[in-house]
Amino acid sequence: MLMSKSSAAAGSGWRAFDLFEFARTAQSAAGSVALSDLPRMVNEVASEGQVQAAERAEVAGGQGVTPGAPDDMVHWTARGETRVMSGSKNELYLHLTIDATPWLDCQRCLGPYRQPVDVAATFQIVASEEEADAAPLDDDEVDAIVGARQFDLYELIEEELLLSLPLVPKHDVCPSVHEALVTGEAGDIVIEHAAEDEPMRRDEADNPFAALQALKRDVPPKSDA
Numbered sequence: 001m002l003m004s005k006s007s008a009a010a011g012s013g014w015r016a017f018d019l020f021e022f023a024r025t026a027q028s029a030a031g032s033v034a035l036s037d038l039p040r041m042v043n044e045v046a047s048e049g050q051v052q053a054a055e056r057a058e059v060a061g062g063q064g065v066t067p068g069a070p071d072d073m074v075h076w077t078a079r080g081e082t083r084v085m086s087g088s089k090n091e092l093y094l095h096l097t098i099d100a101t102p103w104l105d106c107q108r109c110l111g112p113y114r115q116p117v118d119v120a121a122t123f124q125i126v127a128s129e130e131e132a133d134a135a136p137l138d139d140d141e142v143d144a145i146v147g148a149r150q151f152d153l154y155e156l157i158e159e160e161l162l163l164s165l166p167l168v169p170k171h172d173v174c175p176s177v178h179e180a181l182v183t184g185e186a187g188d189i190v191i192e193h194a195a196e197d198e199p200m201r202r203d204e205a206d207n208p209f210a211a212l213q214a215l216k217r218d219v220p221p222k223s224d225a
Ligand SMILES: [Zn+2]
Pocket: 106, 107, 108, 109, 110, 111, 170, 171, 173, 174, 175
């Protein structure tokens, strides 16, 4: 782990540091930022009340969760690199890793769950949008980013986190299933309560669309009968 402190920025300085200098001098740094400081992530994560209820349930259920664990933190490392190119100007790179475990709302049972997110990305730092557009697309592993002397690392981290979230967030195995899925008339869907004794029929249980279909069929638009 690259833990060496960079002189380029400290604390919230990562919202405005010289990315060119960081790469040119091959600096590295590591830190943490709260999910709540990433405004677009806040829209994606489960509501606080639901999360607290889920945490209490986990603690009560003895699932080995450490109360007060800093789940709301995003841990990151950054490393700058200069590649000396013969015959043309040097190329600057940023290597970024992100490690977070945000709470998301499961789209199958609507309960919150922890979604581990691991990102390891390499970016080529360019000077302008034009240069980014002109960057060769033959390397799938490297994206071009436009550098700045007041670069916002947290915005890049947020962007990468958002891109890494699952399209349809859901538990691997839901702790309990919405009533409509169990009692509904969609007879082909057999989801037992958390299926601990018999193996869940994963093909169906993992299909969120089947679950949505069942919900659509069985829940009237207005439930105040
Ligand atoms: Zn679920």
